[in-house]
Amino acid sequence: MADPKPASAPRFAPATLVLIAAALIAAVAVIVSIAHANGADRTPTTNAMAADAGQADAPGDDVHNFVGQLRERVRRNPEDDDGWYQLGLAYRQIGQYEEAEQAFRRAMQLRPNNADYVAFLGETVLLRGGATPPPEAEQLFRRALQAQPGHPQARYYLATLRDFRGDHRGALDDLIALLRDAPDGAAWYSQVRDAATSIAERNHIDIADRLPPPRESPGSVATAAIPGPTQEQMQQATSIPPSQQDQMVRGMVDRLAERLRQNPRDADGWIRLMRSRMVLNDAPAARQAFTSGMTAFNGDAATQQRLRDAARQLGVPTN
Structure with a gap:
């Protein structure tokens, strides 16, 4: 997280957005994960040999091809809310946040009470907002919580915004509560815990006796740190x-x-x-x-x- 700024001129650092809502990532994550397993983790020597043989994999091509297929899907059926949502995820994956926002917004228009659609739109609005969080982002996160009480993505970002406004202790309360409510195997647990630790250290707040203990990452010792679809x-x-x-x-x-x-x-x-x-x-x-x-x-x-x-x-x- 970025260093704190004077209260008169707070800034919202993109690095604060450590939660990637791994538990909510959909099909595009499958494509990226398997594509990575096919080629992104090779040594330079192996990559060069594959390229010489005309067999080098291009993980990014899979995602861009997926974007094209999704665009065709929603062109054929503009009322396909899930298609728009998947398209937003795909655009988000390749860093096209303006297009992602448009896709999530369309998905939300079609199904206004889907908490995931609303939360991902809020996240994208936040990512595009620059140094100062747009008011709409917080409104969207609160709307997501109304649609699905306890929605972890919305709870995380609301805590982050609370920290941005200077209520560091309140933000820590919210993050610790989120950790305590985390189900077994929650993919975002360690990221939320890291965020709480960072806020506490940056603001000299002792949470040692309140912070839930670390959890082993989803998976096992044998398979941890090995990329691939979950x-x-x-x-x-x-x-x-x-x-x-x-x-x-x-x-x-x-x-x-x-x-x-x-x-x-x-x-x-x-x-x-x-x-x-x-x-x-x-x-x-x-x-x-x-x-x-x-x-x-x-x-x-x-x-x-x-x-x-x-x-x-x-x-x-x-x-």
């Missing part, structure tokens, strides 16, 4: 027409599998593939990924044990 993200992709979902999601998982066939000495990749296959309810394919990974690391007991641990935690049948 169960929630894949489930939220159900709003995409089945044919498009198969083409984009399954196609990218299959490309990951092909890359592993060509370069099998990639433990993280095998774990990604196991996880993706299980999320797609394809246990036999997940088991095949486990078997292939174990074969690739024959003689490497430590890595094989890691694959076993990951398979167990992901529920992959290994017998």
Whole structure:
């Protein structure tokens, strides 16, 4: 977070927006996650080799293609509120906030009581507002809470705005309450906790005896820090027409599998593939990924044990 400014001239720093509402991100996150697994985490050498072979992946292309498909979807059916919402998420992902705002606003017009539509519009208005938060942003967050009491995204941003106005203790009260209400596995928990810690440190407020303890990130030790689609993200992709979902999601998982066939000495990749296959309810394919990974690391007991641990935690049948 930015350093505090004089009360007479407060400024709202974009860095304050640490909550990315991970629990609410929909299908576009699936595409970015799997595309990242297919290519964004390669070493420069591997990327160069793939480019020479004409096989380099371009994660950004997947998102831009998705934007094009969504634009066609809402062109064909301008009353498709979910299509407008998905389009807003996609524009937001590539940093086109003006277009994202227009899409979220249209979604909200079509379904005024959908808290997610309202909250994401509020966030986008806030992001576009510059140094001073537009009054409409707070109005939208309060409207989201009316539509869905307890909405975490709206609660977070209202606390952030309270901190901006100088009510640091009130903001901390709100953030701590949000942490205490967080369900198990809330993807935003650590980000909200970091925000509370930052506000407390910046304003010399002791919250050590009030701050809920850290939680392990969703997932497990074996799969933490490995990019890839989560169960929630894949489930939220159900709003995409089945044919498009198969083409984009399954196609990218299959490309990951092909890359592993060509370069099998990639433990993280095998774990990604196991996880993706299980999320797609394809246990036999997940088991095949486990078997292939174990074969690739024959003689490497430590890595094989890691694959076993990951398979167990992901529920992959290994017998």
